[in-house]
Amino acid sequence: MDERDWLTRRFEEERPHLRAVAYRMLGSVSEAEDAVQDAWLRLDRADTRDVDNLGAWLTTVVARVCLNVLRSREHRREDPLDVRVPDPIIGPEEGADPEHEAVLSDSVGLAMLVVLETLTPAERLAFVLHDMFAVPFEEIAPMIDRSPAAARQLASRARRRVRGQAPSPDPDLGRQRDVVNAFLAAARDGDFDGLVAALHPDVVLRSDGGTTRGRHTVLISGARAVAAQAVTFGRLSPFARPVLINGSAGVVVAAEGRRPVSVMAFTVAGGRIVAIDVLSDPERLNGLDLTALED
Known part of the structure; x- marks a missing residue:
């Protein structure tokens, strides 16, 4: 050699x-x-x-x-002060593939990466x-x-x-998923009190999106303010597909056979959602590795 x-x-x-x-x-x-x-x-x-x-x-x-x-x-x-949600690493709900596991060897959550930004x-x-x-x-x-x-x-x-x-997420993925499912069900039903119950009082929602007019970012904090925002996307909850995002519970929102309209990463700590990071910029979504969605 x-x-x-x-x-x-x-x-x-x-x-x-x-x-x-x-x-x-x-x-x-x-x-x-x-x-x-x-x-x-x-x-x-x-x-x-x-x-x-x-x-x-x-x-x-x-x-x-x-x-x-x-x-x-x-x-x-x-x-x-602009919000930038980093590129999510998306894996199937049952566990990340070996390549993703190598990148996420210590399960660096999306919320932590946002803080690093x-x-x-x-x-x-x-x-x-x-x-x-x-x-x-x-x-x-x-x-x-x-x-x-x-x-x-x-x-x-x-x-x-x-x-x-960037609080450390609960280690129990099943518990994370239960909390996220409760949140999504409350959003679907327009259950404001149910949404607030799933959220930590100091929860932070960060959204990095895009429109035909350019990049659009949102930062909302507090359980009631985040719950009010969540009610507006309740109609999308039937299209939310559970995945792992950077090793934690998350969802990709996409109608069957169509490209995703958003990726949502949840940080669950102490049995409540402490952070929601949303990526909805169409250009960045088009560049994601979405093999986890393949059947």
Whole structure:
């Protein structure tokens, strides 16, 4: 086996890990794939004879590529308060396929990814690499031109925000599904009190949509306000198909044989819905992997 064949084999061994890093960094499946491909091109051109740990080297390359993407996004963003729901990873209700499980090895929920979208690029890199992949701060610091102590502070700041805004979902998927089903039934029946009962008092609804006039985002908080909004889409509940979204209970809303009109991810904690993240942008929906819907 020549050196290039060996590098190709080693890269393919690292690919699932690199995709997982890039997805958490970017919240975009397509951009994550691009970042991983960029890492391969750099590896193919690099002299790695003195690299002792190729996996760590590749992780650093992918992280730097993602950091550049995040910084570019930050410069382009017109409204810093805009809601951006990341690309959901959709799997069949009975369990994700092996490829999805590799990306979601620690079941990073969509609600957490939404919170990660609010971090600065440096905060996100420090938190993702250290807290999710155990990369030492001594290795993270040079990527963001900070000292290890400063990188530690960035990760700590990000950690506090994540803990405050992205509660851990109930581990029992059956319990999650029961709560979501109760919510959908109440929406279908126009049962306002039933909707409120399924929602945490401080529930947050985030919607990232699109119309012929452009992108449209919504942020609603509080059980009664979210319940009032939910009543309006009760007519769609018969078309809600149960799926797993980033490892948690969710639904894809689509009439039979038609493209989805929305994807809804629910975060259930303590037996109540604490967050609902909705993606209804037609352009982004068209780009999703929807093999989970295939019979």
